[in-house]
Amino acid sequence: MPTARKSQVSLVDTKYYHCISRCVRRAFLCGDDPLTGKSYEHRRDWVEEKLLLLASIFCIDVCAYAVMSNHTHIVLYVDDKKANRLTDKAIVIRWHKLFKGNWLTHKFVENNKLNPSERMILDDIIDKYRERLSSISWFMRVLNEDIARRANKEDSCTGRFWEGRFKSQALLDEAALAACMAYVDLNPIRAKMAETPETSEFTSIKRRIEHAHSGKQPKSLLRFAGNPRQNMPKGLPFELKYYIELVELTGRCIRADKRGHICDAQPILARLQIKPENWLKLTTRFTKVFRGAVGRRHAMTKYYVHLQKRRRANLANCERLLG
Secondary structure, X not given: OOOXXXXXXXOOOOOEEEEEEEEOOOOOOOOEOOOOOOEOOXXXXXXXXXXXXXXXXXXXXXXXXXXXXXXEEEEEEEOHHHHHHOOHHHHHHHHHOOOOOOHHHHHHHOOOOOOHHHHHHHHHHHHHHHHHOOOHHHHHXXXXXXXXXXXXXXXXXXXXXXXXXXXXXXXXXXXXXXXXXXXXXXXXXXXXXXXXXXXXXXXXXXXXXXHHOOOOOOOOOOOEOOOOOOOOOOOEOOOHXXXXXXXXXXXXXXXXXXXXXXXXXXXXHHHHOOOHHHHHHHHHHHHHHOOOOEOOHHHHHHHHHHOOOOOOOOHHHHHHHHO
């Protein structure tokens, strides 16, 4: 029986989660069907557009993503503090961008006076909206339901488009985060859909590289804030330049027709103390090696204690590969 989502998410331990959604019934999310010759490539636009739109509405940031032929990989950052900071009106306005709301929420947004009983009911509604806008489950639900409806309409069929529900992994420390992001960004290269990160369409790495050429970072993705330090601003705890270089070097190693080498002195690997040979395993077999939360022993122990779980899945692999 699948584990309840609330038993997998612990924002006390980490705000970062890796989410995977897969199609059913041999359904094609994107790509070309070799049997019928039909192209579904345009659906990549659907996913990317909807994903980045939701990131601007929810209090959840996108760290990395890759849209594949029958599944998607997304690394998310849950900004629950932002959800708590937003005013009641801002919460309702954001929710109305996704759903219609009701007469009471519209009355509130239009600045009409509410009586005490209406205000009491509204407060309960806003609390619910606030919680949902920082919920991974709601984020993935809105994303996947929209794509499923559009795909089923285009295919003139009904029924499930996605598997029962998406899978999620807690990324408990910087090593797990870096490995998972690189794994996601390199998905098209491993699948031989692209030769280089900058040509891998509908991935976060391509979007980051395009903006990096002009010395900028994409506003639609969680920015790289540099190495951890005092008064650390919100953002990924790495240098953008080093991350892009690391993904490029790793991509060369993965491709069989190119020679590649990851230097021991590579800044991110050196700081995270991950051996180059382990890095290649992490970025090619991340979801096969790890079935649940990922992190070093200390982070894993805290995570499972908070979730009141005795069994610590992945601990041996985490110690072997992450150190």
